[in-house]
Amino acid sequence: MDLVQQHLWGWFIAIYLFFGGLGGATMALGIVGELRFNKGKWFGIGTALLGLALLSFGLLWLVLDLIDPFRFLLAFWIKGIGSSWIARGMLIIMGAYIFGILYVAAAFFESKTFKKWMGYLAMFCGFGVTTYTGLLLNANVGIPFWHTPALPVLFTVSAFSTGCALLMWVLAGKNDHESEHFFHAVESFDIFLISLELLVLFAYFDFARGGNLAVVKSAHLLLSNPLFTIGFLIFGLIAPLILEAYASMKENSKGIAAFASALVLFGGFLLRYLIIWAGVFQYPHGLAG
Amino acid sequence: MARYGMVMNVKTCLGCKACMAACSQWNQTPFWAEDGGKWRTRITELEDGEFPEVQRRFFPTICMHCENAGCQSVCPTGATYTNKDGIVLIDYDLCLGCGYCIEACPYDARYEYEKEDLEKDEFYFGEDARHHQVHIDKCTFCVDRLEEGQEPSCVATCVGHARIFGDLDDPNSEIAKLVNTGEAKPLGEYLATKPKVYYIK
Numbered sequence: 468m469d470l471v472q473q474h475l476w477g478w479f480i481a482i483y484l485f486f487g488g489l490g491g492a493t494m495a496l497g498i499v500g501e502l503r504f505n506k507g508k509w510f511g512i513g514t515a516l517l518g519l520a521l522l523s524f525g526l527l528w529l530v531l532d533l534i535d536p537f538r539f540l541l542a543f544w545i546k547g548i549g550s551s552w553i554a555r556g557m558l559i560i561m562g563a564y565i566f567g568i569l570y571v572a573a574a575f576f577e578s579k580t581f582k583k584w585m586g587y588l589a590m591f592c593g594f595g596v597t598t599y600t601g602l603l604l605n606a607n608v609g610i611p612f613w614h615t616p617a618l619p620v621l622f623t624v625s626a627f628s629t630g631c632a633l634l635m636w637v638l639a640g641k642n643d644h645e646s647e648h649f650f651h652a653v654e655s656f657d658i659f660l661i662s663l664e665l666l667v668l669f670a671y672f673d674f675a676r677g678g679n680l681a682v683v684k685s686a687h688l689l690l691s692n693p694l695f696t697i698g699f700l701i702f703g704l705i706a707p708l709i710l711e712a713y714a715s716m717k718e719n720s721k722g723i724a725a726f727a728s729a730l731v732l733f734g735g736f737l738l739r740y741l742i743i744w745a746g747v748f749q750y751p752h753g754l755a756g
Numbered sequence: 757m758a759r760y761g762m763v764m765n766v767k768t769c770l771g772c773k774a775c776m777a778a779c780s781q782w783n784q785t786p787f788w789a790e791d792g793g794k795w796r797t798r799i800t801e802l803e804d805g806e807f808p809e810v811q812r813r814f815f816p817t818i819c820m821h822c823e824n825a826g827c828q829s830v831c832p833t834g835a836t837y838t839n840k841d842g843i844v845l846i847d848y849d850l851c852l853g854c855g856y857c858i859e860a861c862p863y864d865a866r867y868e869y870e871k872e873d874l875e876k877d878e879f880y881f882g883e884d885a886r887h888h889q890v891h892i893d894k895c896t897f898c899v900d901r902l903e904e905g906q907e908p909s910c911v912a913t914c915v916g917h918a919r920i921f922g923d924l925d926d927p928n929s930e931i932a933k934l935v936n937t938g939e940a941k942p943l944g945e946y947l948a949t950k951p952k953v954y955y956i957k
């Protein structure tokens with residue numbers, strides 16, 4: 468067996484996956500806030516547009532990563548949709564734009580039923596974008612550490628956690644009753660998500676222990692990299708969990724929660740970058756010497 | 757309709773790399789690339805076995821033309837396809853250049869044909885340059901030569917008769933016999949990619 472760490476994908480793809488997931492989750496959560504927590508039309512419009520803007524920013528990095536960025540229009544030629552997650556992702560992303568914008572328009576003109584339906588569809592696509600960012604890596608048979616069902620779950624949970632973090636930032640500045648209420652709902656949800664993320668991570672590494680050589684090598688690369696253990700695990704996951712749990716029990720603690728959110732965002736990005744970095748090919752012996 | 761494949765006889769490969777030279781001339785692949793990584797076919801030097809029984813061997817590789825090709829299933833635009841003769845090819849006009857196929861290939865068979873490579877191609881081959889746009893590149897079994905009734909250029913130059921090319925569906929061909937008797941085996945069968953390149957080790 469020849470083990471070779473992959474070098475083709477790096478920062479650019481990590482930025483894309485991070486902002487794609489963050490954008491999708493922000494839009495989905497924002498629409499829930501408007502539809503279910505009566506946050507008012509401007510909140511719905513604002514968060515949906517914010518989500519789409521983040522997604523667009525992410526897509527820019529995907530385009531920049533092409534050998535020739537000017538060929539990006541070919542991405543709309545999705546003949547490989549039957550099996551390719553980039554093609555399927557394009558469709559989901561287009562859905563997010565279309566339904567997201569229709570939702571914004573419906574909210575603006577206060578057309579209630581239409582808004583509700585478009586809101587649900589946009590939410591679904593936003594959710595799809597977060598999961599797709601994990602499935603994209605998952606489809607690579609050559610890199611066994613990515614080729615496990617735990618990865619899309621991990622990315623989805625992490626994306627929603629970063630979405631919650633961003634919403635807490637948006638909400639922290641507002642003092643009206645609905646905002647307070649929604650802030651605490653998001654905060655509790657994030658605490659739940661971070662705990663879940665820890666659990667999924669544990670399962671991920673537990674799978675890895677029984678995995679083949681490449682998986683073990685990837686896991687080893689991560690566990691011996693301080694960016695992962697100290698940067699992501701401690702500062703990006705455990706610290707915000709403790710801070711948010713503490714803040715949720717105290718009055719007037721939005722500042723702490725907002726600081727924790729910054730850590731969550733930082734951790735979410737590191738996670739994606741490091742998982743990509745730790746991708747190891749397991750070539751049959753002879754291919755790589 | 758055929759089902760083309762190749763048998764690599766590692767026992768008789770001399771390590772002369774004439775195949776790499778012939779392939780890169782015929783297909784104009786980046787022999788100029790500095791990191792040494794852009795070849796459609798490679799010969800890797802191996803030292804197998806434990807001391808004092810160490811054996812030096814030369815290991816030829818190309819795209820395995822998998823029947824269950826990971827590269828093809830991840831390709832978003834359908835640029836990567838399998839032709840009627842079972843050869844996995846890339847339609848350069850459709851290639852987005854996303855590199856997804858490079859990540860999905862478990863045999864390290866693909867590389868990027870970048871802007872600098874196009875310039876060098878023109879520099880070395882002038883009017884005969886064959887690459888006019890950036891794309892992902894890999895072995896094609898010299899499909900253009902096959903159409904003219906010639907063997908792939910690596911096979912045609914191989915000194916040690918280490919490369920045997922032919923139709924796997926034709927039971928009388930040399931390659932079908934080697935494969936059907938089980939003498940030649942694919943690499944990494946656990947990957948379930950069903951390669952059409954086989955090895956005698």
Ligand code: SF4
Pocket residue numbers: 818819820821822825826827828844860861862863864865866894949
């Ligand atoms: S060896 Fe790689 S490039 Fe060739 S067909 Fe198989 S997966 Fe595709």
Ligand code: SF4
Pocket residue numbers: 827830831832833834835836846850851852853854855856857858892
């Ligand atoms: S780089 Fe080209 S051939 Fe490879 S997956 Fe992308 S579009 Fe398909």
